[in-house]
Amino acid sequence: MNEPATKPALPDDFTILALETSCDETAAAVVCGGRTVLSNIVASQMALHQRFGGVVPEVASRQHILSLVPVIEAALRAVPGGWAGINAVAATYGPGLSGALLTGLNAAKALAWQRALPFIGVNHLEAHIYANWLITPPEQPAAPPAFPLVALVVSGGHTLLALLRDHGDYTLLGQTRDDAAGEAFDKVARILGLDYPGGPAIQQAAQGVLPVGTLPRAWLRDSYDFSFSGLKTAVLHKVQERQELTVRSLSKATGGEPKTPRGRAVSPPAGASPVPLDAAFVGQMAYAFQESVVDVLSAKAVDAAVRYGAVAILLAGGVAANVRLRKELTQRAAIPVICPPLALCTDNAAMVGAAAYYRFAVGVQSGWALEVVPNLRLGA
Numbered sequence: 001m002n003e004p005a006t007k008p009a010l011p012d013d014f015t016i017l018a019l020e021t022s023c024d025e026t027a028a029a030v031v032c033g034g035r036t037v038l039s040n041i042v043a044s045q046m047a048l049h050q051r052f053g054g055v056v057p058e059v060a061s062r063q064h065i066l067s068l069v070p071v072i073e074a075a076l077r078a079v080p081g082g083w084a085g086i087n088a089v090a091a092t093y094g095p096g097l098s099g100a101l102l103t104g105l106n107a108a109k110a111l112a113w114q115r116a117l118p119f120i121g122v123n124h125l126e127a128h129i130y131a132n133w134l135i136t137p138p139e140q141p142a143a144p145p146a147f148p149l150v151a152l153v154v155s156g157g158h159t160l161l162a163l164l165r166d167h168g169d170y171t172l173l174g175q176t177r178d179d180a181a182g183e184a185f186d187k188v189a190r191i192l193g194l195d196y197p198g199g200p201a202i203q204q205a206a207q208g209v210l211p212v213g214t215l216p217r218a219w220l221r222d223s224y225d226f227s228f229s230g231l232k233t234a235v236l237h238k239v240q241e242r243q244e245l246t247v248r249s250l251s252k253a254t255g256g257e258p259k260t261p262r263g264r265a266v267s268p269p270a271g272a273s274p275v276p277l278d279a280a281f282v283g284q285m286a287y288a289f290q291e292s293v294v295d296v297l298s299a300k301a302v303d304a305a306v307r308y309g310a311v312a313i314l315l316a317g318g319v320a321a322n323v324r325l326r327k328e329l330t331q332r333a334a335i336p337v338i339c340p341p342l343a344l345c346t347d348n349a350a351m352v353g354a355a356a357y358y359r360f361a362v363g364v365q366s367g368w369a370l371e372v373v374p375n376l377r378l379g380a
Ligand code: KG4
Pocket: 023, 154, 155, 156, 157, 158, 181, 182, 183, 185, 186, 197, 198, 199, 200, 203, 317, 318, 319, 320, 321, 322, 323, 345, 346, 347
């Protein structure tokens, strides 16, 4: 099936106000015709969660409540006529943190109900895939992706491969059996003493590194499933070995209580306050970890695309921002690899607006009773 995507029977100027609050970004966007981004406002809570090394659900919900109204107002200001130009309201209803999802879903339902507009609940994973349909003016519209497609969704909460035969027609081919790819980046960054979020930090630490060794890959033969927890443990063991070595050599050099190069006393290896790691070692670990993740993700995506006769591979989710992954996948695949622009890889509401348009175009509309579904699956 090489024809262009099915043309939805909705007017090209059908405009949706979309909200996204599934994790730690409060976002609102206005999207016209399922593709054109009229506004895309994201209030990131990253700084708020950074000191905890990960997202704190209760803190996220409270911040969404504070940020939602200004973010929605900012998104509407960019639309001529404001509300008068809006034909429907959409919001993510899962998967994600239940308290966080509730804030955006309830706000969207209330806004739609008050203005007698259709309301469309959107699956966050589907939304990530639809980031590949978006065009941000003045960028010129390209043809929309044609079907069948293989999508690789790699985010902080999910890692999956799916076959898309048409809009809304998903077959889940495989998913992670433990950590999501982004979660692995975040946890390994923490082990290496790098900042949160771990993905950009590891990418930066790995840049320009001359490789000296490799880390294991969990291939899970004859399956499109993934596993990253063994790789994370392998990094942890290497770090512990390194710390033991450092303690021993410092102890020898000082002839007594081990000291760091700056003279501070160091704790025993694998303890709660670890021995500082040198930048060269951190770079090597970041490089080997990133290569291992990229190798498995690229190999499985390319294999699935060949097996199912896909005409393109879509990359989606926060980890799709990874430059090594984009490059490696593009080099290995014989078909086009389509990636959203960096700003649309991580959580945003424009992708929710795109997914909502194509759902509504095939007659899907949500009722006021729609609840959040924190563990919502793709295709459910
Ligand atoms: O899609 P997203 O914004 O949120 C979820 O739905 O989870 O993804 C966030 C994840 C984080 O784990 C972050 O470390 C990862 O995306 N990430 C990256 C990069 N930029 C963000 N991972 C690898 N390389 C990057 N450049």
